Amino acid sequence: MNTHRFRWVTPASCFCLSVFLVSLSLGWLLPAEYGNENGPIEWLQVVVLGVVTLVSISALFQTGLSPARRQLFAWTAILWLLNIARELSWGRVFYPNGTGGFLRLKDIWFGPYVYPTIAVILITALGYFFAKGLHRELLLWLKQGILPALDFIILIIAAVTADIIEHHSGNLLGAKIELFEELGELAAYFAILCFMINVVLNKQFRNNQPLYVFRRRGM
DSSP states (O other): OOGGGEEOOOHHHHHHHHHHHHHHHHTTTSOGGGGSTTSHHHHHHHHHHHHHHHHHHHGGGOTTSOHHHHHHHHHTHHHHHHHHHHHTGGGGGGSBOSSSSBOOGGGSTTHHHHHHHHHHHHHHHHHHHHHTTHHHHHHHHHHHSOEEHHHHHHHHHHHHHHHHHHHHOTTTTGGGHHHHHHHHHHHHHHHHHHHHHHHHHOGGGOTTHHHHHHHHTTO
8 A cells, every 4th residue: 555645644544534433422421302303403404515525616726736636526426415415305494394294305396306416417527527538547546645644544434334324233222223324324424524624724735736737748
């Protein structure tokens, strides 16, 4: 492994680790209903993803990044916006059914248009991704760039933990299954936030940008 390509300790990464550890312990103290759909944890997830989106878009104004790298990082904003929509159940959370739940998507006026719209957005985004050569930039970044290793590891652990809690925990967590699942997702989203803060805003991760430009021009 080429260890000089990885950064482990950054302020954002330390914050990410702190959030992950707090999330593991906080679930035992919070009421189970905090993990319900449209609950406080879900709305905090939306806020975190919103900040991730802003950080991604801010890449367009980072002159220390190559133009292709700016486009690549800004492009990910599409993914975070789709995740925000998913966390809000594609708008269902704004339509309570009066019995403590929410209307089914097909019963909402815009319901039939949701998945076709998502398909159009994804096809358009992928078309732009390949047309602009961002797939080559992504491979170049993964192959030669400096990466925030701790953020990525926490993201994987948090995402896997949330999936295990949701599908394979049985009744071990009792009424707090949804709460711990949402806390796991929250930790994963914070990991994404810290990852993007590092690669977009932290100068430690762009010290070889001139080399990228040099190679891309074939000089």
